Amino acid sequence: xxxxxxxxxxxxxxxxxxxxxxxxxxxxxxxxxxxxxxxxxxxxxxxxxxxxxxxxxxxxxxxxxxxxxxxxxxxxxxxxxxxxxxxxxxxxxxxxxxxxxxxxxxxxxxxxxxxxxxxxxxxxxxxxxxxxxxxxxxxxxxxxxxxxxxxxxxxxxxxxxxxxxxxxxxxxxxxxxxxxxxxxxxxxxxxxxxxxxxxxxxxxxxxxxxxxxxxxxxxxxxxxxxxxxxxxxxxxxxxxxxxxxxxxxxxxxxxxxxxxxxxxxxxxxxxxxxxxxxxxxxxxxxxxxxxxxxxxxxxxxxxxxxxxxxxxxxxxxxxxxxxxxxxxxxxxxxxxxxxxxxxxxxxxxxxxx
Numbered sequence: 643x644x645x646x647x648x649x650x651x652x653x654x655x656x657x658x659x660x661x662x663x664x665x666x667x668x669x670x671x672x673x674x675x676x677x678x679x680x681x682x683x684x685x686x687x688x689x690x691x692x693x694x695x696x697x698x699x700x701x702x703x704x705x706x707x708x709x710x711x712x713x714x715x716x717x718x719x720x721x722x723x724x725x726x727x728x729x730x731x732x733x734x735x736x737x738x739x740x741x742x743x744x745x746x747x748x749x750x751x752x753x754x755x756x757x758x759x760x761x762x763x764x765x766x767x768x769x770x771x772x773x774x775x776x777x778x779x780x781x782x783x784x785x786x787x788x789x790x791x792x793x794x795x796x797x798x799x800x801x802x803x804x805x806x807x808x809x810x811x812x813x814x815x816x817x818x819x820x821x822x823x824x825x826x827x828x829x830x831x832x833x834x835x836x837x838x839x840x841x842x843x844x845x846x847x848x849x850x851x852x853x854x855x856x857x858x859x860x861x862x863x864x865x866x867x868x869x870x871x872x873x874x875x876x877x878x879x880x881x882x883x884x885x886x887x888x889x890x891x892x893x894x895x896x897x898x899x900x901x902x903x904x905x906x907x908x909x910x911x912x913x914x915x916x917x918x919x920x921x922x923x924x925x926x927x928x929x930x931x932x933x934x935x936x937x938x939x940x941x942x943x944x945x946x947x948x949x950x951x952x953x954x955x956x957x958x959x960x961x962x963x964x965x966x967x968x969x970x971x972x973x974x975x976x977x978x979x980x981x982x983x984x985x986x987x988x989x990x991x992x993x994x995x
Contacts, residue, residue, distance in 0.1 A: 675716035748791035768805030787828040790989040862971040875926040930960035
């Protein structure tokens with residue numbers, strides 16, 4: 643076997659990590675660029691991680707520097723398999739490092755992230771809703787899966803969403819995939835890789851879609867998904883027909899007389915704790931003895947502040963219910979457990995940074 647030429651090492655422990663991937667890169671220049679890429683990813687986040695940001699050169703003019711050009715070659719032209727690299731990364735995280743190994747108390751977070759992108763020729767680009775900036779712009783959107791518990795988080799996989807105008811048959815083209823379909827496939831991948839997790843968590847874009855929830859049920863996995871504040875159902879006149887109506891009817895008079903509300907303690911990543919309140923809704927299609935449960939979770943049951951109030955649904959059975967006795971796949975979840983699981987979704991915002 644031909645002896646490999648050494649490359650400029652990465653700093654400290656990062657070099658030990660980089661060497662675990664060396665056999666996936668056939669050329670010395672690839673191994674060298676991979677180390678510079680890792681270094682760029684770990685640079686302080688004052689700058690966006692554009693090509694010049696990764697190479698730590700000045701914007702625009704610095705794109706012509708050798709450091710930036712070598713990264714450009716590595717990321718866009720050099721022949722290596724990103725799926726193989728990601729598989730190796732997950733193997734190291736899940737199997738070979740106890741401090742980051744996944745466990746069945748964590749969650750798989752599904753979310754999408756968009757970035758502005760000018761022009762029309764870039765792959766996957768199109769005028770579409772970019773959730774992270776809250777408006778429709780020309781850009782690129784990816785759907786991602788992330789594993790998280792209270793102590794650690796890391797991305798599992800991502801798939802770019804390709805707008806329908808890139809396909810000859812538009813939305814009817816057999817190769818076209820919606821964001822919801824991509825999300826379903828990402829969960830399937832996590833299950834196929836035997837990554838342990840307690841539930842899938844996601845925002846109301848996914849929680850309001852019946853087919854997505856049905857697909858998770860077919861996979862035999864639990865979920866805790868957000869619903870819109872306006873979420874409602876068919877009901878007789880004079881009965882409760884929406885989650886916010888259930889919250890108003892729950893009898894809150896204060897912490898000493900909470901009515902149907904239950905106190906829960908949320909612990910945040912900086913270590914501080916807050917008292918919140920949770921209501922398990924018993925109305926319409928939701929209840930402890932039904933296939934789906936619903937909750938309103940808030941720090942203030944009187945005001946129900948929009949930015950801090952969650953409206954949730956889950957297929958995890960209530961402790962002691964018939965659903966819990968009949969389910970072989972899903973372990974029961976208390977109110978506090980449901981709140982804990984959805985609270986882990988906030989790690990996805992930190993991950994994007």
